[in-house]
Amino acid sequence: MASAAAAAASISSSSPFLFKSYTPLASSPRSLSLGKPCSAFGIGFLSISISRKPRRSPFQVTSVAAPTESPTEFDEMASGTKRKYYMLGGKGGVGKTSCAASLAVKFANNGHPTLVVSTDPAHSLSDSFAQDLTGGTLVPVDGPEAPLFALEINPEKAREEFHDASQKNGGTGVKDLMDGMGLGLLVEQLGELKLGELLDTPPPGLDEAIAISKVMQFLESQEYNMFTRIVFDTAPTGHTLRLLSLPDFLDASIGKILKLKQKLASATSAIKSVFGQESNQEDSAGKLERLRERMVKVRELFRDTESTEFVIVTIPTVMAVSESSRLHSSLRKENVPVKRLVVNQILPASGSDCKFCAMRRKDQMRALDMIKSDPEISNLKLIQAPLVDMEIRGVPALRFLGDIVWR
Numbered sequence: 110m111a112s113a114a115a116a117a118a119s120i121s122s123s124s125p126f127l128f129k130s131y132t133p134l135a136s137s138p139r140s141l142s143l144g145k146p147c148s149a150f151g152i153g154f155l156s157i158s159i160s161r162k163p164r165r166s167p168f169q170v171t172s173v174a175a176p177t178e179s180p181t182e183f184d185e186m187a188s189g190t191k192r193k194y195y196m197l198g199g200k201g202g203v204g205k206t207s208c209a210a211s212l213a214v215k216f217a218n219n220g221h222p223t224l225v226v227s228t229d230p231a232h233s234l235s236d237s238f239a240q241d242l243t244g245g246t247l248v249p250v251d252g253p254e255a256p257l258f259a260l261e262i263n264p265e266k267a268r269e270e271f272h273d274a275s276q277k278n279g280g281t282g283v284k285d286l287m288d289g290m291g292l293g294l295l296v297e298q299l300g301e302l303k304l305g306e307l308l309d310t311p312p313p314g315l316d317e318a319i320a321i322s323k324v325m326q327f328l329e330s331q332e333y334n335m336f337t338r339i340v341f342d343t344a345p346t347g348h349t350l351r352l353l354s355l356p357d358f359l360d361a362s363i364g365k366i367l368k369l370k371q372k373l374a375s376a377t378s379a380i381k382s383v384f385g386q387e388s389n390q391e392d393s394a395g396k397l398e399r400l401r402e403r404m405v406k407v408r409e410l411f412r413d414t415e416s417t418e419f420v421i422v423t424i425p426t427v428m429a430v431s432e433s434s435r436l437h438s439s440l441r442k443e444n445v446p447v448k449r450l451v452v453n454q455i456l457p458a459s460g461s462d463c464k465f466c467a468m469r470r471k472d473q474m475r476a477l478d479m480i481k482s483d484p485e486i487s488n489l490k491l492i493q494a495p496l497v498d499m500e501i502r503g504v505p506a507l508r509f510l511g512d513i514v515w516r
């Protein structure tokens with residue numbers, strides 16, 4: 110294993126990142142090398158040696174200096190104790206989860222009780238933290254200084270709850286019932302809702318809308334109102350775009366269902382008897398009303414410049430940059446606040462590229478130039494994050510990534 114001094118030396122000579130200091134925390138049972146310069150490719154990959162800390166945070170890398178060209182503003186992101194929401198989104202596979210999880214770890218290590226939530230139906234938060242976070246409840250993450258909890262929303266379960274509440278208040282079950290009773294006018298109104306279609310084949314974004322409203326539900330409780338930073342690892346771009354218009358759509362739909370329910374309640378006693386106990390109706394109507402209120406909150410949350418920021422994550426390829434540009438255009442039109450663009454997986458500089466790496470680097474430079482000349486995204490604060498030669502898994506690795514991305 111490389112020693113700390115050797116690691117520091119190899120970093121300063123081969124990497125664009127200047128490591129000011131490296132502190133082994135204690136006599137450690139083992140050292141873990143996260144990588145070394147890749148002689149095969151001739152790339153000076155980021156290379157450090159990490160030592161195990163005795164108790165809570167097993168690894169610590171201190172004082173990792175910024176690449177000179179990419180100032181970040183973590184202090185601004187971490188300032189204040191008023192609750193702030195950070196939503197990380199972008200094309201599939203660019204590193205949204207890694208960036209979201211590393212940001213959450215960094216917030217927690219800076220004293221913020223933090224919640225990180227995955228609203229991506231294809232969760233990878235558990236993999237990122239190397240911890241089982243499934244089950245739809247808040248799970249404490251071991252390691253950081255301040256409390257860090259993670260939550261993977263179970264979209265199936267959340268959708269079922271929504272489905273049940275809707276069915277009881279004018280969904281497809283009611284439609285069948287009223288069809289049978291010849292209540293043509295009300296059936297027409299139900300037709301307008303397209304609710305059956307919505308629930309049977311949910312559009313992309315519905316899971317996310319429900320997931321985010323579920324988070325709002327958690328946050329309403331006394332138990333969980335301590336969080337001052339909430340980081341969302343969102344689903345890929347397409348879902349996000351649909352999600353933006355969904356709260357409006359669902360709000361309108363639920364509003365219509367509730368109105369319909371009121372009409373039905375006064376229509377005939379026969380209908381009342383088919384619906385069952387009055388108290389059950391009230392329960393489910395109340396549930397639906399609360400869901401509607403949360404949807405309104407979700408919609409407001411997305412547009413609240415005071416408390417919310419959507420961070421676009423991308424990689425330096427023409428395709429990913431183009432998609433980021435479209436995403437920003439849509440977010441801007443929807444008045445969703447965006448300030449920062451993370452360009453992840455940038456090849457570290459090297460004096461001796463092989464042919465393969467030289468080609469990749471050229472492509473990446475082209476993509477970075479595209480960002481600079483694209484009026485849609487060129488004004489965003491650019492955060493450049495390097496490709497590291499390890500898989501980012503577990504709190505120590507996330508802490509390491511966080512220290513080089515979020516500065």
Ligand SMILES: Nc1ncnc2c1ncn2[C@@H]1O[C@H](COP(=O)(O)OP(=O)(O)OP(=O)(O)O)[C@@H](O)[C@H]1O
Pocket residue numbers: 200201202203204205206207208229231233345453454455494495496497498499500501502
């Ligand atoms: N800067 C980096 N250097 C090296 N590997 C990275 C970096 N960022 C992310 N990765 C790796 O890339 C893979 C995909 O990352 P991640 O799961 O964070 O992406 P994602 O955008 O959330 O994906 P999905 O859209 O599938 O949810 C993971 O194996 C992760 O460890």
